[in-house]
Amino acid sequence: MGITDIPRKDHAVNLAGIALADLAVPTGREEEWRFTPLKRLRGLHELTSAPATTIFQVSAAPGVTVSTGAVDATHYAPADRIAAAALQLSAGATIIEVAPELVVSDPIVISANSDQLSVGHLRIRVGQHSRCTLILDITGSGTQATTVELLAEDGAQVTFAHIADGDRDQVLSGQDHIRLGRDATVQHVAVTLGGDLVRLVTTCAYEQQGGDFEALGVFFTDSGQHHEHRLFVDHATPHCSSNVAYKGALQGDGAHAVWIGDVLIRAAAEGTRTYEMNRNLVLTTGARADSVPNLEIETGNVISAGHASATGRFDEEQMFYLLSRGIPEVEAKRLVVRGFINDLVQRIPIAELRERLLRRVETRLGSHDPRYDFDDEGNSAE
Amino acid sequence: MSMSTLEIRELEVRVQTENGPKDILKGVNLTIRAGETHAIMGHNGSGKSTLAYTISGHPKYHVVGGSITLDGVDLLSMSVDERARAGLFLAMQHPIDIPGVSVSNFLRTSVTAIRGEAPKLRNWVKEMKGAMEALQIDSAFADRNVNEGFSGGERKRHEILQLELLNPRIAVLDETDSGLDVDALRVVADGVNRVRATGRTGVLLITHTSRLLKHIPAEFVHVFSDGRIIHEGGMEVASLIDEQGYEPFLGARS
Numbered sequence: 199m200g201i202t203d204i205p206r207k208d209h210a211v212n213l214a215g216i217a218l219a220d221l222a223v224p225t226g227r228e229e230e231w232r233f234t235p236l237k238r239l240r241g242l243h244e245l246t247s248a249p250a251t252t253i254f255q256v257s258a259a260p261g262v263t264v265s266t267g268a269v270d271a272t273h274y275a276p277a278d279r280i281a282a283a284a285l286q287l288s289a290g291a292t293i294i295e296v297a298p299e300l301v302v303s304d305p306i307v308i309s310a311n312s313d314q315l316s317v318g319h320l321r322i323r324v325g326q327h328s329r330c331t332l333i334l335d336i337t338g339s340g341t342q343a344t345t346v347e348l349l350a351e352d353g354a355q356v357t358f359a360h361i362a363d364g365d366r367d368q369v370l371s372g373q374d375h376i377r378l379g380r381d382a383t384v385q386h387v388a389v390t391l392g393g394d395l396v397r398l399v400t401t402c403a404y405e406q407q408g409g410d411f412e413a414l415g416v417f418f419t420d421s422g423q424h425h426e427h428r429l430f431v432d433h434a435t436p437h438c439s440s441n442v443a444y445k446g447a448l449q450g451d452g453a454h455a456v457w458i459g460d461v462l463i464r465a466a467a468e469g470t471r472t473y474e475m476n477r478n479l480v481l482t483t484g485a486r487a488d489s490v491p492n493l494e495i496e497t498g499n500v501i502s503a504g505h506a507s508a509t510g511r512f513d514e515e516q517m518f519y520l521l522s523r524g525i526p527e528v529e530a531k532r533l534v535v536r537g538f539i540n541d542l543v544q545r546i547p548i549a550e551l552r553e554r555l556l557r558r559v560e561t562r563l564g565s566h567d568p569r570y571d572f573d574d575e576g577n578s579a580e
Numbered sequence: 581m582s583m584s585t586l587e588i589r590e591l592e593v594r595v596q597t598e599n600g601p602k603d604i605l606k607g608v609n610l611t612i613r614a615g616e617t618h619a620i621m622g623h624n625g626s627g628k629s630t631l632a633y634t635i636s637g638h639p640k641y642h643v644v645g646g647s648i649t650l651d652g653v654d655l656l657s658m659s660v661d662e663r664a665r666a667g668l669f670l671a672m673q674h675p676i677d678i679p680g681v682s683v684s685n686f687l688r689t690s691v692t693a694i695r696g697e698a699p700k701l702r703n704w705v706k707e708m709k710g711a712m713e714a715l716q717i718d719s720a721f722a723d724r725n726v727n728e729g730f731s732g733g734e735r736k737r738h739e740i741l742q743l744e745l746l747n748p749r750i751a752v753l754d755e756t757d758s759g760l761d762v763d764a765l766r767v768v769a770d771g772v773n774r775v776r777a778t779g780r781t782g783v784l785l786i787t788h789t790s791r792l793l794k795h796i797p798a799e800f801v802h803v804f805s806d807g808r809i810i811h812e813g814g815m816e817v818a819s820l821i822d823e824q825g826y827e828p829f830l831g832a833r834s
Contacts, residue, residue, distance in 0.1 A: 479679070510679060514639065519676040519726075522636050523690035523742065524664035533689055537680030537725070569698055570689060 218246065218286045221279045230278050233456040233488055235424055238395045240315065240341040240369050242280050248287040252318025252342055257307040261297040262330075266290045269319045274347055274375055277399040277430065281373040284343040288319040294332070298325030298351070305331040305359075305548055312340035320346045326379070327353040331548060334358070339365035344372035350382035352406065357547055359387040360398060362425075363558065368393040376402045378409030378438070387546055388444070390417035390425045391558050397426040402440065404467075409438040415457075416542050418535075418559045419485070421450025428458040429474070433467035442474035445542050447535045447559070451484035459491045459505065468499040478509040479538045481531060528564040535559060583614040584651050584667060584749035586635075586782060592645030593627075593634050593807075604630045606807035607646070612750060612782040619785040619793055621821055622804030628786045629673065631804075632754040636670040637663050650750065665694060667749030671739040671756050678726035683738065684708065686726045687745060694746050711744050714774070716767050732759030740771040751775065752784045757792035769795030790818040803829045 223244045224231040236243055256264045269291045276282040296302060308320065324330055328351075336342055350356045362370050370393055376384050390396050402411045411431060419425045431440045446455045457476040478487035491505035512534055520530035536556065546552050560566055593605035604627045612618050622628050634641040635648060637660040648655045655663055678686065687708060692698045699707070712719060715737045727735055736756055743751055753772065757765055773796060775781050785792060793801075793815065801818050803811040803826065811817065811829045820828060 515676050516678055518636075518638055518660060519672070519678065520686075520690075521660035522664055522670055522672075523686075523746070524661050524693035525689055526661050526693065529689060529693070533681050533685065534678065535680075537678075537682065537685065540680065569696075570692055572685075572688060572698065 216282070218279075218283055221282055224279060230428070234397055234426060235395065238369065238424065239280075239371065242283070242341060242343050242369065242371050245280075245283040245287060245317070245343070248289065248317070250314055250316040251289040252310050252312060252316040252336070252344060254292040254318065254320060255309050256292070256294055257304075259302050259304060259306055261300040262302060262306060263295045263297075265293045267293050270321070273349075273377060274345065275401065275403075276345070277373050277401055277428070280343050280371045280397075281345050281399065284317040284319060284345040284372060287317045288345075291319040291321045294320070294322045296322075296324040296328050296330050298328055300325065300328040300330070302328070302330035305333050308332060308334045310336045310342070311338045312336070312342065313338045315341040317343045318345075320344065322346065322348045322358075324348070324350050324354040324356050326351045329355040331357040332359070333361065333548065333551065335361040335363070336370060337364045337368075339367045341369040342372070344370070346372070346374040347377070348374065348384065349377045350379060350384045352379040353381050354379065355383045357385045357387065359389060359546070359548060359551055361551070362388075362390040362396040362398065363392040365392065366394065369395045371395075371397040373399040373401060376400070376411065378402070378404050378406070378411060380406035381408035382406075383410040385412045385414065385547070387551070388413070388415035388417070388427060389551065389555055390415070390427070391555070393423065393425075395424045397424075397428075399428045399430070401429075402431045404433060404435045404438045407435050407437045409435070411438070411440045413440070413442040413444075414542055414545055415444035415446075416539050416546075416555060417444070417446040417455060418562055419446060419448045419453045419455045420562055421484075422452045424454045424456075426456040428456075428460075430460045431462070431472065431474075433461070433463040433470045433472065436467060437469040438467065439471040440474075441472070443542055443545075444476045445478070445539050446487065447479045447481060447538060448485035448487055449481040449562075453485035455487045457487075457489045457507075459507075461493045461503070461505070463493075463495045463497060463500055463503060465496045468497055469501055470497075470503065471501045472503050474505045476507045477538075479535065480509060480511045481535070526567070528566055529570050531563045532560055532566060532570070535563060584782060585614070586612045586750045587649045588635075588646070590646035591631075591634070591643065591648065593630055594642045594644045595630070595640060596642075603644075604641070604807055605634065608808055610802065610809065612784055614749060614782045615776075615779040616800065617776055617783040617785065617796065617798045618800040618802065619787060619798035619818065620802045620804050620809075621787060621790070621818065623826060624788055626804045627807040628788075628804050629754055632670055632752045632784075632786055635752055636660060636668060661693070669743055669746055669748035669751045671736075671743055671751065671753040673755040673758060675727045675735045675739055677728045679728060681726050682723055683726055684722040687742065690742065691745055708745070711741055714744070715741055715771050717741060733761065733764040736760055736764070736768050737771075740768050743775055744771055747775070747778075748781060750782045750784070752786065754786045755788070756785070757787060757789070765791070766795060772796050790822045793818045805830060
């Protein structure tokens with residue numbers, strides 16, 4: 199933790215409910231903005247009047263109702279000025295409600311495609327003891343600020359995948375705010391591949407005991423891209439657990455990935471288990487990864503708490519070793535990147551998303567020879 | 581397979597150092613044919629490892645004179661992976677960790693590259709297990725990341741495992757005996773000897789002691805000093821080095 203860090207708990211409290219006009223426009227010197235190239239946000243950080251509101255399409259499923267309504271920020275603590283702007287400037291919210299005691303087998307896909315500047319708000323409530331998977335996928339070349347509030351009521355089990363895989367000039371910023379009821383389980387999956395700039399803040403609040411939050415992230419940051427993931431897990435209730443695991447590969451000039459992992463265990467949060475991890479693999483020179491884990495513990499009674507952060511370089515000697523075994527360069531990189539992210543990819547419970555992710559990453563690594571396709575058992579794919 | 585020949589002629593190699601360019605190899609001549617075993621012996625720093633890495637094409641070593649051909653084909657114009665697919669293999673003194681890549685995935689990929697097609701699963705599993713057993717490598721080893729956390733002995737066995745599976749025309753073994761205890765040395769030497777027994781592979785052993793040669797007899801022993809071969813003979817040369825060190829040969833040169 200840098201000495202300039204502002205404790206996030208105070209920061210979050212301070213921002214909630216303040217009129218946008220009274221929120222200072224970031225200058226880049228603030229702790230939460232110091233890694234972000236503000237000029238590339240296309241004005242998202244300095245919005246004062248409402249642009250268009252993002253229109254979300256939601257796939258239909260029995261027991262799942264979709265409506266529009268007013269934005270209700272009662273339970274939302276915006277992490278920064280962009281999130282505050284999305285909340286305050288969105289003309290309305292898209293509201294998704296999953297009935298209690300329901301198992302929705304197919305993923306609920308929430309999509310938007312835009313080449314414009316827009317802000318949007320999604321409110322998702324998953325009823326008690328329901329199980330479902332949601333995928334948020336905003337495509338196009340637009341500039342979007344999106345806030346998501348996901349409430350998993352008591353005993354609900356939810357996977358929420360947030361995909362950032364838009365056009366190469368897309369700008370995405372926003373916040374996914376996760377609220378967990380008693381014994382609720384939420385798995386948040388961030389898959390960040392596209393865009394010019396992606397800045398995703400994920401915040402997690404436990405409202406009852408026994409909540410279980412897992413945040414998985416896989417990103418591939420290419421030449422010129424800025425991918426920033428910021429997490430804040432706020433353990434305020436007893437006997438909850440959190441597990442944050444992010445892995446990213448970077449290649450090319452100006453590729454920049456930022457990972458900030460803040461975990462706060464408040465005095466009341468006895469019996470907490472938490473672990474956060476970020477590993478980055480830098481494939482070429484000119485790419486840069488910043489990784490800052492931060493764990494604050496205010497109670498002496500935790501079960502486990504830890505963090506790990508490492509950025510490794512795939513270097514010339516590793517490449518030489520693989521090449522000297524006859525493996526062509528593209529296949530060598532593919533082998534290494536696939537191996538690096540594989541354990542996290544296997545934890546994503548959506549097969550189509552796993553395949554899409556691997557396919558997209560491999561395309562970025564160069565044209566590949568199908569002779570090297572093996573299935574999981576080690577067989578040739580043919 | 582035709583009998584392969586590696587020919588090194590008047591090879592001169594330079595590296596960039598902090599103090600500017602430095603000439604390491606100063607005119608090396610060496611011919612290795614399939615079925616032959618050669619040993620290059622010399623002090624640390626004599627340039628032996630540079631020769632090994634230059635043959636493989638490591639980008640650090642710049643060839644400023646001479647030639648290397650395999651069956652008449654210019655190796656120096658080939659990339660590292662092309663050389664390997666042409667039939668060269670280098671067992672490294674310090675094999676590199678490859679994070680995230682399992683041994684089984686690595687072996688399967690390199691076998692696919694060298695053979696030009698992916699091996700059939702059933703045959704492949706049998707082949708890999710057999711090769712691992714012969715080198716007394718535990719089967720759990722296949723799931724570990726390449727060289728990550730390997731002991732010195734495991735690294736060397738893994739190099740020889742690759743040698744046996746890739747079946748090269750020319751194999752260069754750089755200080756393969758270093759860091760091996762007596763038992764591990766015997767296991768590794770047995771692996772090399774199995775490859776030699778096929779008669780299809782030319783072997784170049786690079787070593788500074790005769791320890792390895794007690795298990796892998798070489799027909800040709802070359803004494804290396806200051807970037808060139810200064811004496812050639814048979815196993816009697818290794819025996820003399822064992823007894824008297826390199827001094828008799830260094831004296832003979834001046």
